[in-house]
Amino acid sequence: MTDVTLTINGEERSASVPPETSLLRLLRDEFYLTGSKLGCDVGDCGACTVIVDGMPVNACLMLAGQVDGRDVVTIEGLATLEDLHPIQKAFEEFASLQCGFCGPGVIISAKGLLDRNPDPTKEEIKDALSGNLCRCTGYTKMIEAVQDAARILRGEKEAA
């Protein structure tokens, strides 16, 4: 078994898992953080996107052993007990999600973008979301929501 200790959403967590356990399985099966979804398991769909050391990655493409000692943020780490994250709020207001299965991954990708680039162009948003396949929405309302959340995060617009 592989022993891992890592920070997930700000809290230290440990587990002992088979070496072939992916980060996605670690999150879902060991920590019951099921917000990260398994859609293809090979890095095509982006439904499992999480942030590792500040960068959005496919959790299905990392082994648990690789994240030992690292910092992981999942969709469950965005909202506080008091409030939604501005991106989550915008996605709700714009009805950016339909079936919602791709949603956690998309929102994490959007967070990864806005953390690094607070004022992205529409093309940059499209680029940032191109690793997240969505079959329901045509992406349009997602892009609008990311633009809106960016305005709120930049302080140009009051949160609803």
Added chain:
Amino acid sequence: MTDDVKVADKTDSLTDLKETDEDLRLPSVVEPAHFPVETIDTEARHQTPAVGQRATRPDGRLHGLGQTKYIDDITFPNMLFAKMKRAGISSALIKSIDTSEAEAMPGVAAVLTGKEIPVNSYGPSYQDQPVLADERVFHAGDPVAAVAAVTEQIAEEACERIKVEYEPLEPVYDPVEAMKDEIKVHPPHSNIYATKRIKKGDLEKGFAEADHIFEGVYSTQMIEHVPLEPHASIAQWDPNGRVTLWSSLGRITLGRADIARTLDMPINKIRIVGTIVGGNFGGKNEITTEPALALLSRKTGRPVKMVYTREEEFIASTTRHPFIMEYKTGVTDDGMITARKVRLVLDGGAYCSWSETTLGKACILSAGPYNIENLLAEAYCMYTNKTMTGAMRGFGAPQVCFAYESQMDEIAHKLGIDPLELRMKNAFHEGSASPTGQVLQSVVVKDSLEKAAERFGWKEDGQ
């Protein structure tokens, strides 16, 4: 050099596993997730009148938080995981299935084959699809056995150890070839398993009135729904002989009847719980693994979950019908359609599924939203040894629309009439009679043409 490196233990091989949780690589830690208790609501949800409001979705908030529980997010104590062995051969007789090696594997709780299924066939129109193929394989994605084990990994390896002996049969893949009925997919039945015909007016007279005749053959491809959530179900058989299925099925009432039929059980002993489905588009409108999971749960006394892999989503679920479409249309010099003749051939794949519905809708819609007095539309659906086709967003309409609207465009260009104007001339109006003679109400084809043209700026750059 390597002394200070921690090397993880590897259990030698799965065959040597002991039946302990650690050796079977089971999860050990449970942690709760967080969610916000206070959020701000959007106004539209609280306003009256309710209709017409841009109200937000309560499920939308859960989606964004990662709190929506799709089937794969649901876990029960002692739950087993199922996998299915797929044929990989498109047409064959099954001579034998040897499951002994799989059954002997540590961690394997049960193996199921088609012979154990009370009524091994299902389908919304014709019951031509086996839950698990037992005598014959009709397409390469057919399942031939199912395994329930303590982990997916073990179930998968057990599937590899199931030995199936096949006697290959000659397959047919091309729907036009299949029309000849020389190689039958479901003998003794004809490959042409559904036909439809719409006839209106006098076709010969209509073509005689035309100044121009346009003919074309159009074809479309096989398409997968690609819901982001793969098909998933959990079955739990209880001591009262009832079974509960948590399923990504999009039509639970009719699905329950299908399951009752395959299990030969009263309907009231079956409960289906639908959660939020992670994308359907017509692809989750019939049962798939549910009867097999129910029986695996009965065999083991434990809840059994199965989630399709992305590959199974392609090879073992329904798809959009490829169409071959022959169009012949008569038009006057000023662009009025006088007659249209349509022949459609649908590649129906290995099983009927929703093909009959697709065929019917395609045939009815095939002339387009236009007033055509003289019309003949004929459609045929063919069995082939390919992945089954079924319901998909539009039931044949996108295919015929590609054909009729491509031909409208050819007519417009040939006659030098603006494509918008050509459509406006021929489009249905309130009270138009449809190809089936139905008087149409709330018809706004022309409004949609004008509105889209205005929004696009169709007339702005000259044409």
Added chain:
Amino acid sequence: MRAFDFVSAESADQAVSLLSEHGPNVIVLAGGTDILVDLKHAKHDPDVVVDITRADDLKGIEVNDEGLRMGALVTHTEIMDDPYIQENFPALVHAAHTIGAVQTRNLGTLGGNLVTCVPSMDSGPALMALEAEVTVAGPDGTRRMDLEEFFVGPRKTVLEHNEVLLDVIIPKRNLGKPTDFLKFGLRKGQALALVNAASALWVGEGNTFKDVKISLGAVAPTVIRAPAAEDFLEGREITPENMAEAGRLAVEDAKPIDDFRASASYRRDLIAVLTKRTLDNAYRLAQND
């Protein structure tokens, strides 16, 4: 995934000794964007997976006496974000940007892309056009070679089971050499290349082609150079006609195949077009300097 052992290396040396110790049925894991997929599809069944993502000596981008050195573990995102590369090698930025999507570019490494050695790799052509060299470390020390020598065939490099790729170096003489890379895929996002091409050139006296290097991907068992096209251009005047002719000659240098993504014939059309366009773009870059 089948069961395997997992072990992490903290340095290139340690990686080499771990590989020697556990070999030969071992697999080196870096970005994992290809390896994990193969493991899940049981294309590999290794006894041990050696994770090298903690080996800091395989990281970093720097300009030194030899030229531009990029550690094997440099991610595609790091290449895109590097100010020096942005300034001097927009083709490398573009090539990195065409790989997968953000998530895979954050994980995937330059070394991994080269070592996996699929013919359609996106990192190869621009580097090869820039005459990049690679350093390989093994139990007996390091060796240096041209990128072309490193590639052996589809999914096969010169690496032995106990060797790792250390770094990639663009030689000093080519720093800032005008280079362009173009990729043609089946869609705009997350595309695999049907054909990709790169051209690097200097403008010689009298507006002529000088030291032209053309490289093509996905049109032969490995990424290749296009010598016939290069030889034709060398010393000739820079004209659209000559660029188009080089495109035609590049087709002869390639051996594209028919597969479900595209026919060989269509790939040949693309080779001609992409070669011509990369030459044209590289020339424009040269003019802007």
Added chain:
Amino acid sequence: MKKRGKGMGCMWYPIGFTVMANPSAATVKVNEDGTATLITGTVETGQGSLTVLGQIAAEELGISTDDVHVVSADTDATPMDTGAIASRTTYVTGNAIQLAAEKAKNILFEVAAPMLGVRPNQLEAKDRQIQVKGFPQSCLPIGEVAAHAQNGAGTPALGSASYNPPTVAMDPETGQGKPFSTYVYATQIAEVEVDEETGEVEVLRIAAAHDCGTAINPMLVEGQIQGGISMGVGMAIQEEMLFDDEGRQINPNLTNYIMPTSLDMPDLEVDIVENFDPTGPFGAKGVGEPTAVATSAAICNAIYDAVGARIYNLPATAEKVLAAIKSKDRSDRQKYLPAE
């Protein structure tokens, strides 16, 4: 090198099953405080149907969307529903819900009438009140009426109903009949840019005008249209399941089955055509499937407009478009049907 073109696709599409019965049943309960619970056997498959159905129940009861909680999709507890198929949920399930809510509302009217000193048919439910038509000052909060209905009159306000779209069987020879209760209509117009040397098609923008009768929730209707168009774009230029000579799929994965990413989507300009269908709940019809119908035709017609090449065989991949540009004839129509 790159040429632009525009093309349109126009379509009609029916709501519900072809002739075959496809009923829905529903139960609406008004709680003692005037909120309501809707019980339906349909399944939320992403469209937002539960929100829309809640809006229909709310409208009939004169309360807000948030006042209605929707219980769905449990065969032990929820009534029969044909399910999320055939663009039927808003229309068929919606009609059943409106009828069920009306029954519950009539109980409230019966209870409120003597309280307000009028006849039940003089009442209407509006803005969370039961009020006298034409004299809104005379009113009672719906919660007060509901509480009294349950705890005073002993007639809790609930209603159950079902709906099946009326059809007429089709003649087997001629197909004449009324296979569907109603249809929707739409037009999509695409602008594309085609690279003449590679055949690559970039869809730049699509304007779409869709009829769905009354848009119960315009925001969700827009979402359906945008999503349907993305499927249409895939069908038009990218997606295809491929098989080898032995009937096995070649590309059963998302690496090689090419569907649109965010970078492949054009700008979308969506309009909802104003309409009212008297047979639908509050004039609504449906919108799910029709959104994916006209896109591929519009795109291929735009390709023709740009480069004069007609695509007869989807998808219009770059390779096919280049071949069509080179030949500019109908040589790609390889598949003819055998003579009758």
